[in-house]
Amino acid sequence: MINAFASETLLLRRRPMPLVVGGAWTIMVLAFAFGVPYIVYSVLDPATEQADRAELLDTLIPASVPATSASSYPLFGGALMLILGVLMTGPEFRWNTWTARFTQGPSRTDVILAKIAVGAVATFVIAVIVAAASTLASFIIALVEGAPTGLPSAADLVASVGAATLISTAWMSVGAALGVVFRGTTVALAVGLLWTLGLENAISGLAGMLSALEPVRAVMLGTASGSLVSSLGAPTQGEGGTPGVVDDLSTSAACVVLVAYAVISTVVALAVSRRRDIT
Amino acid sequence: MVTYVKLGSLQANATHSEAAAVAPAERLPEQEAAAHGHPSTGQPAVEIAGVRKSFGAVHALRGVDLRVMPGHVYGVLGPNGAGKTTLLRIVLGLVRPDGGSVTVLGGRPGHPETLKGIGALVESPAFVPYLSGRTNLKVLARARGLPNDEVARVLQVVDLTDRADERFAGYSLGMGQRLGVAAALLGSPGLLILDEPTNGLDPEGVASMRTFIRRIGEQGTTVLLSSHLLSEVQQICDRVIVINNGRVIADDTVSAVRARTGATVLKIWASPTDEAGPVLTEILDRSAPVGDDSDESMSSEDAATGSVPEAGAGADPTTPRVGAGSACPVRVEDQDQPYWRLETTPEIVPELVRGLVRAGIAVHEIRRERPSLEDVFFTLTRDDADPAPVANEGGRR
Numbered sequence: 001m002i003n004a005f006a007s008e009t010l011l012l013r014r015r016p017m018p019l020v021v022g023g024a025w026t027i028m029v030l031a032f033a034f035g036v037p038y039i040v041y042s043v044l045d046p047a048t049e050q051a052d053r054a055e056l057l058d059t060l061i062p063a064s065v066p067a068t069s070a071s072s073y074p075l076f077g078g079a080l081m082l083i084l085g086v087l088m089t090g091p092e093f094r095w096n097t098w099t100a101r102f103t104q105g106p107s108r109t110d111v112i113l114a115k116i117a118v119g120a121v122a123t124f125v126i127a128v129i130v131a132a133a134s135t136l137a138s139f140i141i142a143l144v145e146g147a148p149t150g151l152p153s154a155a156d157l158v159a160s161v162g163a164a165t166l167i168s169t170a171w172m173s174v175g176a177a178l179g180v181v182f183r184g185t186t187v188a189l190a191v192g193l194l195w196t197l198g199l200e201n202a203i204s205g206l207a208g209m210l211s212a213l214e215p216v217r218a219v220m221l222g223t224a225s226g227s228l229v230s231s232l233g234a235p236t237q238g239e240g241g242t243p244g245v246v247d248d249l250s251t252s253a254a255c256v257v258l259v260a261y262a263v264i265s266t267v268v269a270l271a272v273s274r275r276r277d278i279t
Numbered sequence: 280m281v282t283y284v285k286l287g288s289l290q291a292n293a294t295h296s297e298a299a300a301v302a303p304a305e306r307l308p309e310q311e312a313a314a315h316g317h318p319s320t321g322q323p324a325v326e327i328a329g330v331r332k333s334f335g336a337v338h339a340l341r342g343v344d345l346r347v348m349p350g351h352v353y354g355v356l357g358p359n360g361a362g363k364t365t366l367l368r369i370v371l372g373l374v375r376p377d378g379g380s381v382t383v384l385g386g387r388p389g390h391p392e393t394l395k396g397i398g399a400l401v402e403s404p405a406f407v408p409y410l411s412g413r414t415n416l417k418v419l420a421r422a423r424g425l426p427n428d429e430v431a432r433v434l435q436v437v438d439l440t441d442r443a444d445e446r447f448a449g450y451s452l453g454m455g456q457r458l459g460v461a462a463a464l465l466g467s468p469g470l471l472i473l474d475e476p477t478n479g480l481d482p483e484g485v486a487s488m489r490t491f492i493r494r495i496g497e498q499g500t501t502v503l504l505s506s507h508l509l510s511e512v513q514q515i516c517d518r519v520i521v522i523n524n525g526r527v528i529a530d531d532t533v534s535a536v537r538a539r540t541g542a543t544v545l546k547i548w549a550s551p552t553d554e555a556g557p558v559l560t561e562i563l564d565r566s567a568p569v570g571d572d573s574d575e576s577m578s579s580e581d582a583a584t585g586s587v588p589e590a591g592a593g594a595d596p597t598t599p600r601v602g603a604g605s606a607c608p609v610r611v612e613d614q615d616q617p618y619w620r621l622e623t624t625p626e627i628v629p630e631l632v633r634g635l636v637r638a639g640i641a642v643h644e645i646r647r648e649r650p651s652l653e654d655v656f657f658t659l660t661r662d663d664a665d666p667a668p669v670a671n672e673g674g675r676r
C-alpha cells in the first residue's frame with residue numbers, strides 16, 4: 001500500500017490536472033466569494049444603503065473567512081472536485097495505463113485505494129490554499145475599508161478547512177468511481193454533473209412540494225454539503241446566502257452522509273476494478 | 280553485482296540489484312531461486328492446466344495446457360485472434376480464466392508477490408503522454424518500491440537515457456517500444472513477458488533488441504516472447520509455443536517444431552524456367568507420397584490420423600507431411616535467376632531430376648533446405664483451421 005501511495009503521489013504531483021483544478025477553484029472563490037461582493041459593496045450608496053453595506057462587509061472581513069470561503073463548496077466546489085476525481089481515474093483507460101499500473105506489485109485494491117487517498121490529500125491541500133488565499137483577500141479588504149482585521153480563531157479555520165476537505169473528498173470519490181465505472185472521462189463527467197447539478201437540484205426543488213421526496217433530499221450529496229457549510233455559520237440560500245447552502249441536516253448527519261458517499265464510492269470503484277478483466 | 284551487457288549498438292553497464300544479473304553458471308542455488316521467484320527445484324515458472332476463457336460468445340482459449348520452464352526463451356506464435364495476448368494477460372492476472380488452473384512463479388497470477396518477479400510489455404507500450412519517459416518509469420518504479428537508480432539503469436539498458444526527459448507523447452514508435460521494454464526490466468524480474476517487443480524499431484534497434492533478449496535469456500531470465508515475426512522467434516527463442524483457435528498446437532524446441540512436418544524445402548534452378556513448373560507439378564501429382572495436394576483433402580487426412588498434436592502435446596513428431604498445397608511448386612523471382620520452390624520429402628529428389636531431364640529441361644542447381652519456422656507455422660495453423668469464432672487480439676470484441 002505504501003508503494004502504491006508513493007507511486008500515485010508522484011503521478012498526481014507531476015500531472016497538471018490538480019494544479020488546474022485547484023488553481024481554478026482558488027480563483028473562483030476569490031472572485032465570487034470576495035471580488036464580486038466587494039464590487040457590489042463598492043457600488044452601494046453609503047447614504048441610503050448603509051445597512052446592506054455593513055452586512056456585506058461583515059462577510060468579507062477575516063473573521064468571516066471560515067464561513068465565507070467554505071460557502072461555495074456545496075455546489076460549485078463540489079462539481080469541480082467531482083471533475084478532479086473523474087480525471088484521476090478516467091484518463092487511465094484512454095492511455096491504457098491500467099495494465100502497467102496493475103502489474104507492478106501492488107494489488108488492484110491497493111492501487112485504487114492509493115489513488116483515492118492521494119486525491120483526498122490533494123483536496124486537503126486545495127482547501128488549505130483556498131482558506132489561505134481567502135484570508136489574504138479578506139485582510140486586504142479589511143485594511144482598505146478600515147474594518148477589523150482580526151483573524152478568525154484557529155478552531156474555526158480548522159473546522160472550515162475540515163468541512164471543505166470532507167465535502168471535496170466525498171465529491172472527488174464519486175468522480176473517481178464514475179471514471180472507473182464508465183471507463184473514461186466523457187461519460188463519467190456527463191453523468192456526474194447531470195446527477196449532482198441537474199438531478200439533485202431538481203429533487204431538492206421538488207421536495208419542497210412533494211413531501212415523499214424529503215428523505216431522498218436528506219441523503220443527497222449537495223444537501224449534506226450545504227448543511228455542513230451552514231453549520232459553520234454561513235447564511236443559507238434562503239437567507240440570501242450562497243446557492244447550495246441549506247440547513248436541512250444536522251452537522252453530524254451531514255458528516256455521516258458525506259463519509260458514506262466517500263466510502264460507498266470507493267467500494268464501488270474497488271469492486272468494479274477487482275472484478276473486471278483488463279483487456 | 281555488475282554485469283556488462285552489450286546490446287549491439289546499445290551498450291549498457293547493467294547493474295542488477297538482484298541475482299538475476301548473474302550468469303547461470305555463476306549462480307548459487309539461492310540466487311537462482313531469488314531470480315526466478317520460486318524454488319530452484321525444476322518447478323515450472325508458469326504452469327497452466329485446462330485454461331478456458333470466453334468473451335461472450337467468443338472462445339479465446341479452449342483448454343490450454345502449458346508448462347514454461349525457467350531459464351528458457353519461449354516464443355509464443357499464433358495468427359491474429361489465436362489467443363496469445365489473452366494467455367499472456369491471464370499469466371499476469373489481468374484477465375481471469377473461466378476455468379482451469381494457472382500457477383506463476385509458484386503463486387497465483389496477479390498476486391502482489393507473484394508480480395514482483397514479473398516484468399511485462401503487453402501489446403503497445405502505454406504511458407502518461409505528457410510526462411517524460413523518466414517520470415513514467417519513476418511512477419512504476421515507486422510502485423515496485425525501487426529507487427531512482429533502477430530507472431537510470433533500465434534507461435541505459437535500452438539506450439534511452441539521452442531522450443528520457445522528453446515527453447512520452449513526443450516519442451517515436453520505436454522509442455516508445457524501448458521505454459516499454461525498460462519498464463518491463465524494472466527490478467530485474469525473473470520472468471519477462473514481451474508482446475511484440477521489436478514492433479516499430481528500426482533495423483538496428485531490432486537487431487539490438489534481439490541480441491538483448493538472447494543475452495538476458497542466457498543469464499537465466501525466463502522470457503515469454505509473443506511475436507508475429509517468425510524469423511525473429513527462430514533467431515531468439517529456444518522453445519516455441521504455437522497457439523491457434525485458442526489451443527496450443529505445438530510446444531517444443533524450435534528445432535523440433537521445424538522438424539515436425541518431415542518435409543524438405545527444395546529450390547530448383549532450371550531452364551527454361553517456365554516449362555519446369557508444369558513438369559514438377561506433374562511429377563508431384565504422380566508421386567505416391569505426395570498424393571492429393573489439395574488443402575482440403577490433406578487437412579481431412581490429418582484430422583483422421585491425428586497428426587497435428589493437441590494442446591501441450593510436447594515433442595511427439597508427427598507423420599511426414601507432404602503435399603497439402605505447400606508441395607505445389609512456387610515460382611520465386613530471384614534477383615539473379617528465377618527458381619522453383621517446393622516442399623516435399625527428400626526421397627523424391629531423384630525422380631524430380633529424372634523427370635525434368637526427360638522433359639528436356641536443364642537442371643542447373645538444386646538446393647535442399649530445412650523448412651523454416653514460418654513454413655511449419657503455416658502448415659500447423661492451416662491444418663488446425665477451425666471455423667468457430669475466436670477472440671481478437673487482447674480479447675477485445
